[in-house]
Amino acid sequence: MEALPTPPARIADVAARAGVGIATVSRVVNDRGNVAGPTRERVLEAIRALEYRPSSVAQNLSLKRTLVIGVVLPFLTEASPIERVRGVVTALASSPYDVALYDVESADRQQRAFRLLADAHRTDGLLLVSLIPPDEEVRRLRAASIPCVLIDARHDGLPSVVIDDIAGGELATQYLLELGHRRIAFIGDKPADPFRFQSSRDRTIGYERALESAGIPIRPEYVREGTQSRHVARSIADELLQLPERPSAVFAASDVQALGVLEAARGLRIDVPEQLSVIGFDDIEIASYVGLTTVRQRLFESGQRGAELLLQALAGQPPPAHVETLPLDLVVRGTTRPAR
Amino acid sequence: MEALPTPPARIADVAARAGVGIATVSRVVNDRGNVAGPTRERVLEAIRALEYRPSSVAQNLSLKRTLVIGVVLPFLTEASPIERVRGVVTALASSPYDVALYDVESADRQQRAFRLLADAHRTDGLLLVSLIPPDEEVRRLRAASIPCVLIDARHDGLPSVVIDDIAGGELATQYLLELGHRRIAFIGDKPADPFRFQSSRDRTIGYERALESAGIPIRPEYVREGTQSRHVARSIADELLQLPERPSAVFAASDVQALGVLEAARGLRIDVPEQLSVIGFDDIEIASYVGLTTVRQRLFESGQRGAELLLQALAGQPPPAHVETLPLDLVVRGTTRPAR
DNA sequence: AGTCTGGTTGGAACCGCTTTCATGAAACTT
DNA sequence: AAGTTTCATGAAAGCGGTTCCAACCAGACT
Numbered sequence: 001m002e003a004l005p006t007p008p009a010r011i012a013d014v015a016a017r018a019g020v021g022i023a024t025v026s027r028v029v030n031d032r033g034n035v036a037g038p039t040r041e042r043v044l045e046a047i048r049a050l051e052y053r054p055s056s057v058a059q060n061l062s063l064k065r066t067l068v069i070g071v072v073l074p075f076l077t078e079a080s081p082i083e084r085v086r087g088v089v090t091a092l093a094s095s096p097y098d099v100a101l102y103d104v105e106s107a108d109r110q111q112r113a114f115r116l117l118a119d120a121h122r123t124d125g126l127l128l129v130s131l132i133p134p135d136e137e138v139r140r141l142r143a144a145s146i147p148c149v150l151i152d153a154r155h156d157g158l159p160s161v162v163i164d165d166i167a168g169g170e171l172a173t174q175y176l177l178e179l180g181h182r183r184i185a186f187i188g189d190k191p192a193d194p195f196r197f198q199s200s201r202d203r204t205i206g207y208e209r210a211l212e213s214a215g216i217p218i219r220p221e222y223v224r225e226g227t228q229s230r231h232v233a234r235s236i237a238d239e240l241l242q243l244p245e246r247p248s249a250v251f252a253a254s255d256v257q258a259l260g261v262l263e264a265a266r267g268l269r270i271d272v273p274e275q276l277s278v279i280g281f282d283d284i285e286i287a288s289y290v291g292l293t294t295v296r297q298r299l300f301e302s303g304q305r306g307a308e309l310l311l312q313a314l315a316g317q318p319p320p321a322h323v324e325t326l327p328l329d330l331v332v333r334g335t336t337r338p339a340r
Numbered sequence: 341m342e343a344l345p346t347p348p349a350r351i352a353d354v355a356a357r358a359g360v361g362i363a364t365v366s367r368v369v370n371d372r373g374n375v376a377g378p379t380r381e382r383v384l385e386a387i388r389a390l391e392y393r394p395s396s397v398a399q400n401l402s403l404k405r406t407l408v409i410g411v412v413l414p415f416l417t418e419a420s421p422i423e424r425v426r427g428v429v430t431a432l433a434s435s436p437y438d439v440a441l442y443d444v445e446s447a448d449r450q451q452r453a454f455r456l457l458a459d460a461h462r463t464d465g466l467l468l469v470s471l472i473p474p475d476e477e478v479r480r481l482r483a484a485s486i487p488c489v490l491i492d493a494r495h496d497g498l499p500s501v502v503i504d505d506i507a508g509g510e511l512a513t514q515y516l517l518e519l520g521h522r523r524i525a526f527i528g529d530k531p532a533d534p535f536r537f538q539s540s541r542d543r544t545i546g547y548e549r550a551l552e553s554a555g556i557p558i559r560p561e562y563v564r565e566g567t568q569s570r571h572v573a574r575s576i577a578d579e580l581l582q583l584p585e586r587p588s589a590v591f592a593a594s595d596v597q598a599l600g601v602l603e604a605a606r607g608l609r610i611d612v613p614e615q616l617s618v619i620g621f622d623d624i625e626i627a628s629y630v631g632l633t634t635v636r637q638r639l640f641e642s643g644q645r646g647a648e649l650l651l652q653a654l655a656g657q658p659p660p661a662h663v664e665t666l667p668l669d670l671v672v673r674g675t676t677r678p679a680r
Numbered sequence: 681a682g683t684c685t686g687g688t689t690g691g692a693a694c695c696g697c698t699t700t701c702a703t704g705a706a707a708c709t710t
Numbered sequence: 711a712a713g714t715t716t717c718a719t720g721a722a723a724g725c726g727g728t729t730c731c732a733a734c735c736a737g738a739c740t
Binding site: 057285 | 346348391393394395396397398400401406408419422425429430433438439440441442443449458459461462480483484570599625626629630
């Protein structure tokens with residue numbers, strides 16, 4: 001009993017079978033307008049018999065919407081964007097919208113994605129994660145009145161969900177200062193990255209600001225940069241920890257890098273936290289397992305919140321706040337301790 | 341200079357401006373058919389001036405396709421499905437297809453997703469991850485000729501990408517046996533889960549088979565089940581490690597659970613691997629950091645391969661192999677050691 | 681009994697694109 | 711020079727829905 005490929009029923013088939021006009025079928029399907037009881041029954045019967053499902057593509061064309069929200073983000077490889085996506089998916093789960101994912105590792109991928117954004121009909125709304133759209137595209141989006149919300153990025157005139165990276169940098173550094181540390185090193189992201197915004201740079205500023213207000217001079221040899229990877233961070237930390245005057249604490253701009261620092265310390269037989277305090281940023285899942293002290297940024301929530309804002313915009317309400325700043329929390333675990 | 345919301349140009353606008361028919365514009369846009377040089381130029385000029393982008397929704401309706409591949413999966417919260425999605429996204433990056441994500445944590449979400457699958461027009465193809473579709477839906481899919489590939493799941497008549505869980509269970513257990521362990525415990529997934537396939541059960545079978553062929557009787561008190569979480573695994577391991585005859589090795593059906601075992605051991609001051617060997621399954625990212633010995637399954641590759649198979653099916657080629665089994669590798673790290 | 685009113689209904693236009701098909705002009709035959 | 715191809719082109723018919731609008735019908739009202 002092989003089910004042969006039957007073309008799916010169209011609205012006209014249903015109408016014919018029920019002996020009514022297509023308009024009536026549409027009314028029944030969408031529960032709109034007045035349809036007399038018996039008529040409705042006949043239509044429903046026909047729908048059941050034919051296993052009719054309205055073609056969403058046709059609906060989309062007719063209603064000029066797609067019920068798709070595009071999520072554009074770089075580095076799907078990393079833990080943090082994924083957390084954000086999870087937030088987005090969760091927030092959109094109870095909405096009628098689907099989530100389309102666009103990963104833009106490379107520049108041409110980004111090109112492609114933005115070309116797509118420019119297609120005024122592919123998505124109803126856009127969520128850009130850790131990505132700053134070119135002005136040109138923003139203009140197009142606006143012209144096509146496609147709402148767009150940024151997550152972990154800013155752009156004039158677009159609503160966004162962000163954190164205060166400067167404050168975060170200060171928070172971490174101040175905590176180390178309170179613990180009595182004076183020789184505090186910093187490992188940041190390499191800002192050369194074409195996509196990267198200035199999160200890391202801002203965290204550096206926070207770091208410097210905290211040191212300054214504590215009256216501690218900034219030592220250039222304590223401030224390093226490398227790509228966002230454990231491996232690179234490890235080798236940077238290796239150098240750092242073999243300086244004549246070894247830092248007693250390291251603030252890494254991300255947990256991933258902090259893990260690299262921990263590895264380096266282990267390799268050099270430097271006990272953490274006895275001889276070295278380490279603090280990270282993000283609070284990714286591994287952090288809790290390893291017991292890493294860190295600055296938690298609410299990744300999941302950022303996605304969720306961004307999606308909510310977009311949903312509001314889609315519902316016709318103008319986005320309430322232009323820039324929404326999510327709070328940061330210091331999560332003290334086992335890799336930090338008062339300086340001796 | 342505010343860009344006011346101008347309705348996007350339609351094909352008719354372009355045609356009017358270029359002084360040609362819409363058919364000609366379509367030909368130029370799709371690079372199909374013959375269009376005289378000068379005419380083409382005029383059309384291109386008009387397209388440029390009007391910033392015309394064909395509406396993909398309209399194209400979809402006309403061409404009866406969507407260029408969307410739906411990826412349905414439960415537990416986006418966990419590390420392994422995400423790795424698979426990454427594989428899918430990567431494989432599909434250079435294709436014209438977009439990826440729509442459907443997370444189906446709860447039963448009604450699953451309901452919704454399958455209802456969606458049944459909509460013959462929303463996606464061109466489907467990738468089901470760790471999910472077995474009801475026969476009814478499979479029938480519908482076939483009737484609508486929507487190709488569908490399963491990843492980490494099987495269903496008669498649908499191509500799938502899987503691993504040999506039995507062999508994996510044997511692999512892990514045999515390794516422990518080779519190390520001289522005789523008291524080997526097993527912690528598996530709770531099979532009560534409505535979505536869950538029988539991966540965990542199969543791994544149990546592999547475990548039992550390995551013990552049997554080594555002539556070692558299976559002790560029921562050594563075989564436990566709990567939900568896929570570190571927390572639950574930890575408490576199970578807690579009990580296990582306080583049995584009168586404590587096992588010398590534990591095989592956990594997933595790395596996440598293995599991490600729970602490590603925690604339990606730490607809590608009980610049982611040294612790993614000196615006093616207890618632990619082996620996991622999956623090889624998620626944390627595993628390498630923690631130095632967990634495990635059975636690697638190629639998650640990323642499973643997504644990638646599944647997407648490739650689907651692409652082939654979409655291109656009209658029937659899927660070559662019905663069930664594709666990905667290899668498993670034993671990854672020896674620091675949590676296993678010969679029995680004393 | 682005749683007109684009004686309001687709920688039901690179906691025809692037809694429209695959403696924006698692709699593609700078939702007919703048409704006319706240009707190029708080629710014989 | 712007349713007939714036959716070939717090529718470029720546009721009108722129109724889908725694709726499968728939604729919705730405006732006019733037509734119809736029954737009961738309510740005068």
